[in-house]
């Protein structure tokens with residue numbers, strides 16, 4: 001795919017239940033998912049895509065698939081690595097070439113999973129298991145992406161808007177994942193509980 005980076009800043013650094021001070025850790029020392037963990041991550045990503053596509057009643061899951069990609073630490077560039085958040089979304093501009101309508105552009109989103117932060121959370125909170133945790137993270141990021149592509153939410157929002165959007169996206173994520181039985185989901189819901197609370201104040205927004 002021909003795509004060029006249009007924004008490199010972490011416009012959405014979400015999934016941050018605690019404010020951990022960012023630490024500067026040399027990239028090579030960061031722990032990455034091992035092979036069995038990568039298998040679990042791939043299953044979580046496939047399931048997340050299916051659940052979000054179904055929930056938004058997209059005619060074809062391909063519609064969503066063409067608009068995002070999930071990368072783990074092994075394939076992140078240094079400036080795509082952050083410390084604290086479990087994932088960040090980076091928007092790229094894809095270019096269509098030689099179509100009947102001429103060239104055009106479209107948004108493409110790269111979900112950058114931060115292996116080191118995810119694994120640190122699993123170690124700190126033993127109730128959390130990798131597959132349901134990554135499932136939650138990826139569903140959450142896909143909900144953001146659907147809302148960006150449907151122009152419900154601007155990618156470049158103010159800090160206040162971003163916080164309000166976080167609560168809405170956590171609520172939607174909880175809603176989607178509550179409708180299926182995924183082993184290990186309850187501790188993940190508990191982990192993110194505090195993020196959903198502000199939604200009570202914004203039901204009418």
Ligand SMILES: [Zn+2]
Pocket residue numbers: 012013014015140144166169
């Ligand atoms: Zn978020």
